[in-house]
Structures are given as C-alpha cells and as structure tokens.
Amino acid sequence: MNIPLDAATTARASFTAKYQTHLPGGHHWSMRMPRGSALKLTAREANANVGLVMYNPLDLLERLNLPDTLKGQHTFRLTEGHCLYSDMGRIFASIIQDDLGWHDSASGNLMEQHFAAKGWHKKAYQQAFNDFTPSGHDSLLIEMAKYGLSERDLCANLNLFSRVRADEDANLHYVADHCAAGDSVTLRFEMDTLVMLHTCPHPLDPAEEYPLRGVDMTFGTATPMDEHDACYLSRPENARAYANNQLYHLAG
C-alpha cells in the first residue's frame, strides 16, 4: 500500500442502498449521479471489466482527468482511499470501498481493430441480438452522443476490475484472474457527475472469445463526509482538491 492510512484516525465511508439493477456484459449505460450519492459495482462473473468516464453535467468541458488523478496521488493503480479528479482541480468521486486493490488507468478501450488480432469472432446484432460484441470505444461514443458529446470530448477512461502492471523495464502485463465473481468497488460522488460506462472486455483481455461479463449496480445515499474520512486524509493533495470542491459549492 502506498496510501499512509492510519486506522485510528480514518474511517471508511458507508452508504445506504436505494436501488439495484444489472448491466450485462458488452453493454453501456449512463447516469447523472448527484453530489452525496454512491454507486457500488459488483462483478457478477470473474474477470469483469468496466470502462468508465465522467463529466460535469453543468459544464461538459469539465471531465475525468486520469493524468491529474495519478500524479496527484503518486499512484499507477487506483483503489480504496483514492479520489478521481476532474481537469479543474476538483474531485468527481472518491473510492470508498474496494475488494480488488488495483484498477487500471493506462490501457484505454477495446477498439474495432483489436478483434482480428485477438482472433475474436465479431458478432453483429443480426447474428447474436443483444449478445452482439461491440467495442468499448463505440459504446462510450453512443452514451456521449446522448449528451451532445462527440469523439473530441472522449477522455482517457478507467478500467475498473482490471489490473495491468508494469515490470522493472516498464513493460505492461495484463494480470489474468484479478477479479473474482462478487468483487465490488464503491464510488461516492463529491459533486454532480455524469457517469458513462460500458461492460465491454478490457483491450488486453486474453480470452479466446469475446467474454460477456456483467456487473450489478447498487445506487444509494452516502453518509456525509467528515474530517476522519479515509479519502480526505489519504493524501494532502486530496484535502486541497476537496477544498476546491467546497469553493465550487459555495455558489450553491
């Protein structure tokens, strides 16, 4: 762990579940999550992957910024205690619970051109109906278009549930069997956030055929953050980013 958490002074946040639904593998979805809400994602099958981007619904130019998220917290892997920064020095969401210990922030999306190289048989809707096999890239473009966003607005995405490590020589390795069925991660939203996600496979997934692996989604209300909060205390950078959120919310 590179997060200096002191168990005596930090507290894991909790949330009250209000609604649950399921997103099957190879599908996409979006939702405006209000400040103070929470979203728990639970892998229904082993080796799930969720591609995720975030935008400010009131200013769609403000987006998830993974470079700022990584360098602000001196980490290449995201897990409990970390925050997800926007490009405006604010926190969209904090990771208040995580069974996996590592979520990939460097590999981007599955794209059309990967299918042939992987030997995956691309299934069209006419062949497989809703078990067809879209790319993660196209899936995000579909959700983005619903809000007037296009390719120009696509930012670097997170891959929740997936782990890609770098060795001594900085070569990347996809870690198979990182995610077990039932593993979960919970995001708490620190400002109103437009979340777009897909359940298409990770671009480095070595499966022999396109895997359809879904997630359960639980929506709820988070307990209010206080000064003992683990995400607030994990890094001095996070405390400053929360201060920027506080300034943003002064306007109501």
Place this chain on the structure above:
Amino acid sequence: MCTSTLEHPHAHTPATTDDAPLSYADPAQQPRELERTVEAGDHFIGLVRAGQHLRITDLHGNQAADTLFFSADDTAERYSAMDTVREQGKVYLTTGTVLYSTRGRALLTITGDTCGRHDTLGGACSSESNTVRYDLEKRHMHSCRDNWMLAIARYPKYDLTKRDIGHNINFFMNVPVTADGGLSFEDGLSAPGKYVEMVAERDVYVLLSNCPQLNNPCNGYDPTPVAIRISDSPLS
C-alpha cells in the same frame, strides 16, 4: 505571456535565425523548413507534413516539453496516450515508439532519442491542478494548459478548442512506474543538447508548451528554452 518571476541567466539560443514568427496563423503559410527557439512559458503550434522530421532539443537540460499532436485532416483525431502505451506494451516512449491516435492509427514514429525515456502518463500542469499538487495559493502561476489555451485561442485555423485538449506527452520527463503500482517524479535523464526526433506518418499539427513549472524540483526551479526543428530530411 510568460509570468515566471524567475529570471534565468541563460543566453538566448541561436535557433531562430530571423524575426520570423514563432507560429503561423495559417498552417498552410508555414515554410517547409523551420527552426525555432521556444522559451519556457511559451507555446509553439505548427504543421509537420507527412514524411517530415520533427526534432525537439532540450537546450539546457531537465526541461519538459508538454506536447499534443492532431491529425491535420481532421483534428477530432488526436494523440492518445492510452492507445500508445497499450499498443507498444510499455509505459515510456523512446526510439521506435509509434505515437498512436485516438482512432488507433500511427501519427508519428520516434526515430532518434538521445534522452532515452519520455513520459506520457503524468499529463500537463494547469493552474487548477497546481492548487491540488502544490498549494491552493499557486493558482495564479503560469502553466502548460494556459499555454495551450492561448495557442488555440490565438490560432483558430488549427480548428482546436478545449474539447480537443487531451492526455499529452511530456518529452524529457522521467516518471517511473514501480512494480507495486507507485508513480514518482524523478530528476530528468535529460541534459543540455539532448533531443528526440520523430517522423510524421501523416500531416500532423504539433502543439507544444514549454513548461513554465516553478514548483517541481525536476527542472531545478529554473525552466529553460527548447528548440524545435521541422525538416524534410532526417537529422539523426
């Protein structure tokens, strides 16, 4: 536009040989051969035609050149850090690295590199991220994103807005990733005169901010000039 309060003692470098503009308002008017000095806190925007060579030289060492590339045919297609890192299976960029676009196509290939390692994970500095990384009161200090914002505002013919500003390359920066998932910012491997050279696989716009960062010890709190050269013939 450089608001740096630090006066650096380095002599002006001779890369600019006349009083030609640093960047051209219309990319079509840019001469094929071009050599310029970009001072810390300044930006360069220009066209590199397919087959041409682009060399960026760290004139005084330990400087960072925060750079974005766009397909000149359609600027909605731009450099993608994620696609580049994933397709080459390696975190750092060096000789042989293909710089991929958001559509998974090659924009440029690195053909020469005397530095040995360049970062593409750490992103650019901005006044907003400076408040988080350093101090809330650092908001007023000059930043790479401010450089880019001024460039896209000043040069509308390049068809770029904030929507197009993505995840960039930091030439000459050293940001090691550890096996257990740490990320650190180390002193650069660069030194005076080290360069990176690449060949354009299609017509590309280059948007470069020579980093004015005064809060990061990487550059010894002394941001210095870089040189940029665009040429038909390879230099390395």
